[in-house]
């Protein structure tokens with residue numbers, strides 16, 4: 445039986461817990477969130493893997509516990525500062541870490557596809573990224589939009605423009621636009637626009653269940669790996685990057 449400690453008991457934490465309840469060989473041994481057990485140090489049960497869908501403020505609490513007890517981590521929280529991303533990279537030197545801004549199969553494949561399209565089109569087409577999420581989301585742009593941005597411009601050759609207002613004649617840039625409304629689970633479009641033709645790749649999440657399923661897959665993968673930083677390409681495509 446795989447013992448999972450869930451960090452974060454909001455919308456995603458509850459989805460992961462529900463999915464675990466339906467699954468025979470996994471159990472949820474702890475739930476860590478401000479309204480429950482407050483830190484991993486207070487957990488008495490044996491933990492095999494940590495799944496984190498919470499808030500960037502929890503990162504060091506999770507990381508130090510994982511290092512001390514040698515426990516793999518699935519990090520799904522988004523909205524980290526650069527120093528926190530550096531901490532995640534360092535942490536992966538001690539324990540297996542699966543870190544992804546989006547745990548869905550569709551977005552994992554989309555990231556590959558837009559990277560190839562950008563290689564073919566970027567010299568002739570403008571690129572824009574548009575993301576839409578529910579009105580409770582804390583961070584903008586979404587972690588997934590940042591991941592797509594990195595896929596289309598890995599060498600940061602383009603300046604990044606977050607929304608536009610006023611005098612904003614387009615230069616060598618990629619625009620990133622965040623829409624917040626209703627209870628939309630997540631929609632991401634990468635738009636390639638040339639003279640008289642456009643190509644759009646859109647992923648729409650119709651529920652949050654896809655992220656919970658992906659995170660559980662990632663947890664199963666993490667417990668089989670040596671220390672290192674892994675993403676959903678590793679999890680879904682058998683170690684291939």
Ligand SMILES: NC(=O)c1ccc[n+]([C@@H]2O[C@H](COP(=O)([O-])OP(=O)(O)OC[C@H]3O[C@@H](n4cnc5c(N)ncnc54)[C@H](OP(=O)(O)O)[C@@H]3O)[C@@H](O)[C@H]2O)c1
Nearest residue numbers: 452453454455456477497498499520521522545546547655
């Ligand atoms: N990678 C992916 O595929 C993916 C998919 C969906 C969401 N996410 C990310 O997962 C995270 C959680 O999403 P959600 O929709 O579940 O959010 P949510 O419903 O707002 O839940 C957040 C959870 O974190 C706790 N929390 C909030 N602020 C905290 C703080 N300062 N310190 C400690 N704990 C804190 C909350 O506790 P209280 O309820 O007590 O405030 C709650 O348990 C977000 O970063 C979101 O962007 C990632």
